[in-house]
Amino acid sequence: MTNSVTQACPCLDAHRRLMDLHEDIHRAVENYQDENEFRRWLNSALQDSRGVTFLLQKRKSKWSDFDSWYLPWQDDAKDNLVLSWGVRSRNRIVKEEDLRTFSQAIISYFGERLQQAEDVLAVPPRVTAAEILYAFRYLMDDKPVRRKGWIRVQRRWVDDQLPDYELVAALKEIYVGVARIVQRAHEASGVGDCLAPAFARACVTAKIDPDLRCLGDGNPIPDGIIDANTGEMMRLSVGRMERDDSSIAVGKQRYGYVPPRGKDPLEHAEGRMELSKRFLEADGYAGPMLMLFRGMDDLRLNGLFFGSDESRELKVAATVDMQGAWPFDGAVFATEAWIGTSRNAFVDVAEEDVAASDTEFFDADPVGGRGEALVVYALMADGRYRTLMQPFARVGDGIAYGDLRDDASPGLIPPFLRPIWRRWPKWRDGPPVRP
Numbered sequence: 001m002t003n004s005v006t007q008a009c010p011c012l013d014a015h016r017r018l019m020d021l022h023e024d025i026h027r028a029v030e031n032y033q034d035e036n037e038f039r040r041w042l043n044s045a046l047q048d049s050r051g052v053t054f055l056l057q058k059r060k061s062k063w064s065d066f067d068s069w070y071l072p073w074q075d076d077a078k079d080n081l082v083l084s085w086g087v088r089s090r091n092r093i094v095k096e097e098d099l100r101t102f103s104q105a106i107i108s109y110f111g112e113r114l115q116q117a118e119d120v121l122a123v124p125p126r127v128t129a130a131e132i133l134y135a136f137r138y139l140m141d142d143k144p145v146r147r148k149g150w151i152r153v154q155r156r157w158v159d160d161q162l163p164d165y166e167l168v169a170a171l172k173e174i175y176v177g178v179a180r181i182v183q184r185a186h187e188a189s190g191v192g193d194c195l196a197p198a199f200a201r202a203c204v205t206a207k208i209d210p211d212l213r214c215l216g217d218g219n220p221i222p223d224g225i226i227d228a229n230t231g232e233m234m235r236l237s238v239g240r241m242e243r244d245d246s247s248i249a250v251g252k253q254r255y256g257y258v259p260p261r262g263k264d265p266l267e268h269a270e271g272r273m274e275l276s277k278r279f280l281e282a283d284g285y286a287g288p289m290l291m292l293f294r295g296m297d298d299l300r301l302n303g304l305f306f307g308s309d310e311s312r313e314l315k316v317a318a319t320v321d322m323q324g325a326w327p328f329d330g331a332v333f334a335t336e337a338w339i340g341t342s343r344n345a346f347v348d349v350a351e352e353d354v355a356a357s358d359t360e361f362f363d364a365d366p367v368g369g370r371g372e373a374l375v376v377y378a379l380m381a382d383g384r385y386r387t388l389m390q391p392f393a394r395v396g397d398g399i400a401y402g403d404l405r406d407d408a409s410p411g412l413i414p415p416f417l418r419p420i421w422r423r424w425p426k427w428r429d430g431p432p433v434r435p
Contacts, residue, residue: 009196009206010189011059011182016196017051018175018182022204024048025171025215032168032220033126038157039101043093045171050090052178056185063188073181082173082325085162100160101167105132108152109228110311114415116149129153129224130233137231149228150311154321155221164423168220169324172212176326179210217322225314236318254282261296265330266386268296269378272334273388273404276374280392281399284358286336286374290319292420293330300328308363312416320419329381331420336362338370339391345371346391346402355394377413381424383432387412 009015024045031037060066077083089099103125109117123132132153156166165173186194186208196206203214217238225234252258255278259271272291279286288304302319306312339345343354357365357372374390387409391402410431421427 006193006195007191009186009194010062010191011056011185012196014052014055014059014185015182015194015206017048017055018179018208019196019199019204019206021045021048021052021171021175021178022212023199023201025168025175025212026201026204028168028171029215029220032157033128035103035125038125039098042099042101042157042167042171045174046086046090046093049086049171049174049178052182056181063185065188069184069188070181073184077177080173080177081327082162082165082170083177085159085170086174088161089159102158102160104156104158105129106152106154106156107132108154108317110150110152110314112148112309113311114313115311115317115418123155125157127155128221129155130222133224133226133233136226137233140228140231147228150234150314151226151228152314152317153224154219155223156219165325166219168215172215173325173327175212176210179208183208183210217324219321223318223321236315238318238322255279261299264296264384265291265293265332265378265380266384268293269332269376269386269388272332273374273376273390276334276376277390277399277401280336280374285361286334287361288333288335290316290420291332291334292320292323292326292328293332294326294328300326305361308366312414313418316416317419320423327423329424331379331417332376333379333417333420334374334376337373337375337389338365338367339373339389340371341369343369343371344393346373347371347393347400348402349393349395349400353393353395355396357394377417379413379417379421379427379431381426383426385410385413385431 024041028038028041028045031041056070060070093099103123105121105123105127107119107121108115133151136151157168158165159167159170162170186192194206198205203209222235225236226232227234255275257275257278259268259275262268262271268291276286288306290302290304292300292302300323304315304319306315342351344351347354372392372394374392376388378386378388385408387405387407389405389407389412391405393400393402410433413431418430421431426432
């Protein structure tokens, strides 16, 4: 139980190092295009992150129950790919050498549905994504015949020992980890807000914000996207919704069901299918929802919208990239899908009794005459996966359902979900074949 009155900090040295780390990350972002300054603040951030834990361990005698809350956090940190890299990297820069970092541009071409090509180039740090796209636009002006699609450019710094994650995203993930243990030290002392002195930067205060909202989402250099057909420069828009208990209460009343987390995403898929049915029956649609998991206690919900003229894989890729270096190990994607060759496919209803599909959220069937289904895909980093498909038809008095299909065939997982599994070694070549 924490005291709401501001009190002396129970771990001032460690808390200051956490605030130093916060400031370091801002400085790394501000100097992202200056190779030497970026290296300087990257190194400082890694050393300050280790200083937090060193100082907590040095003061452990202040808490009689220290091992009960510090050791579980330490075990979890060891299992976190990014936090483990942070420990090794601090030792490397202090005892051996600077990190071997690379300034990269990832250039991807997305067709109407899927990514069709990608290349990674070494570029000078001062080159922005927009400048690269303008070069493409200049070349496109000389081509009268153009293809429909989108070119995306991402700019990032990476380390040779953490090639899949942008480095500021990695620092933010490290901050999240060490901020939680500093916060836990405060809780163990019965202290909420403390009197640790603030920095000149307005957001670097004694208040611990594990999410670092002040830094926003996405990479320090914004991604660039250009319409390959029109030459128009584009940006994906992303909104963040904070947890709202009053809205949750309204949702419970409207839908009457909250899916259990289950033991893993594969089990959670069953509850998510039930909730999709509640959405369909109450609202007329069950919009695309991507859930990403780290274990089953850490869950992030991401609502998506797929227009008929937009690349689905581009939307999924951007959503995954917005997670930064958070090492999720499971995913559940729930949506509606077109199936079969008739509107009553797999549902025991006469075709003339089937009502038209809902077009408030989804576009009309571009082929025409197909049936509808609710679909839930569950994927796990360890190589397991599951697909639930629930055919349905809209009839005068509500929704008619067919038989639920529960399948583990790799061919059922849509390729536009590829950005999810590209982070998982067992999935490098796509969904692994199940024995």
